[in-house]
Amino acid sequence: MSGRIGRRLSGRRLARESNAGFIAASIAGAGLLILCGCGGANESDGGPVSMDIVEPPLVVATRLHARSEWTVADTFAFFRATDLLLLEDDILVGDSGNDRLVLFDEELVPLRTIGREGAGPGELRQPFRIRAGGRFLVASELGNSRFSFFHRDGTFSHVVPRLGLEGVFDLTSDGSVYRASMADGHYLFRVGSGGDTASIAPIPAEVRALRKPGADAPRWRSDLVVATEGDTLHVFDNQVGALIKLDPGGRVHAVRTLPETLRRGALEKSENLHRSLSDAGHRVLASPLAAHLSVTGEGDLFLRLTYERVVGLLIDPHSYSVRFVYVPAATGDWAPVSQSLAAAVRDSTLFVLGTDGIASFRLREESN
Secondary structure (H helix, E strand, C coil): CHHHHHHHHHCCCCCCCCCCCCEECCCCCCCHHHHHCCCCCCHHHCCCEECCEEEEEEEEEEEEEEEECCCCCCCCCCCCEEEEEEECCEEEEEEHHHCEEEEECCCCCEEEEECEECCCCCEECCEEEEEEECCEEEEEECCCCEEEEEECCCCEEEEEECCCCCCCEEECCCCCEEEECCCCCEEEEEECCCCCEEEEEECCHHHHCCCCCCCCCCCCCCCEEEEECCCEEEEEECCCCEEEEECCCCCEEEEEECCHHHHHHHHHHHHHHHHHHHHCCCCEEECCCCCEEEECCCCCEEEECCECCEEEEEECCCCCCEEEEECCCCCCCCHHHHCCCEEEEECCEEEEEECCEEEEEEEEECCC
């Protein structure tokens, strides 16, 4: 596994350079001490096994390209972008403020747009999450409460009602949508390509056991989900810091927790933030550990979280081994990375999306 992720990130093409009235606090966790220990921390007590750690970690190096949001002098402006994903050699961004999707090349030059404002076929209102799977691109719309399906060339295909609150989602090769569920007790709500619906993937007992006794269930679970090759589903439980591998029927095939030092530190910081906001009179829906989960250009997982120098985790989708991504120890402006809403990795390049725009950075192995 260590050679796999390392080779993929340092090999080919190396030179190619939240709803009003509520607060949903995003806290991510990882600490330098995790490099001193590996997985298996929970095996003795019968709980889920911790992820093994792969070394050396990666570090964010040179900024390659950047495009600011809503720049008046720019001939192309996007506004209130909410999500991004890799699409072949390009990057697709959900431009929520302009009710469209935008395709950028790897130098962040806009290539074309998909959709326009409205409620008709091929029209969008506040595309919040975007995904690609099989023959389709899909946008989850806040304004129209539906999933809009487009062919890969950007032409409109069909719509599917969202049937519930907004949530992170992905889709399998047959066009079925799997949305992070709002129903307590299940991770996913499936909307089949034929319109059938079901709550699937009950939370495993070993994951339930990680919750603190007496802890209240969150009002909004904020779990993350992605699909990888072979329609394998991966759910990150944002309440306890566990990654669960599932088949399309919702059956569990693996459960791994974040490395224990990381997990405990992240939970403590999340709980402290939740408490401070609640004490200040804010209604807090959730305090998630991670902000975003995506699939890299090479088929690995990238979990976007922040704690001290750590800004993300590269995870092998088969073994659930993990490699850390840091910002440098030297001072610098790393806020676009550490405060990003969404991120994706292709080869040695990290693409990040934040409230101020999109940017790309080179990744390299951290030297001792």
